[in-house]
Amino acid sequence: MSKASLQEQLLKAGLAKKGGKQPKQKKSAWGRVNRHDKQANTKPPAEIEAAKKAAAEKLERERQQAREASARQREGEQRRAQRAEIRQLILDHAEKRPSHGEPFHFADQGRVLSLPVDARLRRGLATRKLRL
Incomplete structure (x- = not known):
């Protein structure tokens, strides 16, 4: 038996390549991409333009949604105000109801109700200057 080195035996079996160990490529500070490999980080211009266009559309949609939300909020604040x-x-123009006085009869949704009023309130209700 011939005593071949382990490297020669692996070469014959096709499990190794001649030339020895290849040095590892250095990775960039961000990881995956080699600093010196310019081709690894380039995309075709069409893909870059499509990505930029999609990002711009997304940003515009978000801005539109923000404008609509602020408009709805302003409308709600105006309604509350x-x-x-x-x-x-x-509350400022409400008349105080007297606790006693002559009853004033009125109809509300098909029911006849009464309310104690004094002479001044009776005149206001009769002339429709006051409302219940």
Whole structure:
């Protein structure tokens, strides 16, 4: 038997390549990409343009959604402010109901109700300057 080195035996079996060990390529600080390999980090211009266009469209959609959301929020705030203003006007101009007095009869949704009023309130209700 001939004593061939392990390297020669592996070469005969086709499990190794001649020339020895290849040095590892250095990776960039970010990992996967070799700093010196310019081809590894380039994309075809069409893919780059498509990616830029998609990013721009996404950004525009997000801006549009933000504008719509802020418009809805402003509308809600305006509605709340109007309701508060109306409520304050009602409270400022509300007439005090007397606890005793002659009853004032009125119809509300098919029912006849009565409310104690004094002479001033009765005149206001009769002339429709006041409302219930």
